[in-house]
Amino acid sequence: MRLSGFAPVVAGQPHSLILGSMPGVASLEVQQYYGHTRNAFWPIVSELLGFDVGLPYEQRLQALTDYGYALWDVLGHCQRPGSLDADIRDAEANDFTGLLADYPSIKRVFFNGGAAARLWQKQVVPTLTIALETTQLPSTSPAYAAMKLGEKQQRWRQILF
Numbered sequence: 018m019r020l021s022g023f024a025p026v027v028a029g030q031p032h033s034l035i036l037g038s039m040p041g042v043a044s045l046e047v048q049q050y051y052g053h054t055r056n057a058f059w060p061i062v063s064e065l066l067g068f069d070v071g072l073p074y075e076q077r078l079q080a081l082t083d084y085g086y087a088l089w090d091v092l093g094h095c096q097r098p099g100s101l102d103a104d105i106r107d108a109e110a111n112d113f114t115g116l117l118a119d120y121p122s123i124k125r126v127f128f129n130g131g132a133a134a135r136l137w138q139k140q141v142v143p144t145l146t147i148a149l150e151t152t153q154l155p156s157t158s159p160a161y162a163a164m165k166l167g168e169k170q171q172r173w174r175q176i177l178f
Contacts, residue, residue, distance in 0.1 A: 021094050022111070023050060026078050027087035030122040033176060038132040039092040039108075041100030041158070049074050050088055053100075055159035058129065061170045065177060086176070087123060089116070091136040100160070102132035110140035117147060124149060127176055130156030 022040055037050070044052035051058035059077060063070035068080040081088060093111040097104050117123060126149050128134040134153040154176075155161065155169045164172075 018098070019094060019096055019107075020045065022090045022092060023048070025087060025089040025111070025116060026050065026082060027089070027116070027120055028082040030085070031082065031087040031120055032085040032122060032178075033125040033127060034087045034089065034116075034123050035127045035129060035176070036088075036133050036137065037090045037129045038102045038136055039090050039095055039097065039105060043100070050078075051157065053159060056157050057159075057166055057169055058157040060166070061157060061173050062176075064170060065173060087116075087120065091128075091133050091140060102130070105132075105136075108136060108140060110136070110144075113141050114144055114146075117145075117149075126151045128153045130154070130158065130161065132156075 020039065040050065041053055043054070044050060046052070060070050062081065063077065066080065066084050068077070072080065078088070089111060091110060092105070092108050094109040096106040126137070128137060128151065131153060134151070137151070152175055155164050155172050157169065
């Protein structure tokens with residue numbers, strides 16, 4: 018089945034872009050970034066930035082953009098049964114040339130996991146005409162259980178200035 022991701026969450030003059038690979042089944046079902054109840058993204062980011070993880074989804078997105086972060090996925094479309102990044106086929110990247118032209122204030126890119134970083138390198142880097150600071154962070158997915166939440170959160174501190 019061909020999957021389509023979400024529009025970017027971006028406003029104002031963001032300094033950083035946080036990228037996943039492609040929304041998983043649970044996120045697609047609820048139409049929310051990191052919508053799986055066991056995904057650690059929102060608990061980690063809300064703790065680091067100082068907003069309530071229990072806020073309604075739209076308010077969490079607003080808090081993220083208020084702090085200067087944009088949110089998107091490397092891929093806009095792909096084939097994938099289930100949610101595992103290893104099963105992604107026929108991947109098509111989002112339009113980063115357009116996004117970065119519209120938001121030239123973005124200077125840093127953070128990858129939520131290794132798959133997002135690899136897909137960026139393969140699908141996006143060859144099309145870029147600007148240099149960006151990039152950092153791979155541990156995946157917040159419940160499928161990545163090799164690292165405990167506290168360690169993930171410590172590594173995610175890199176998003177802060």
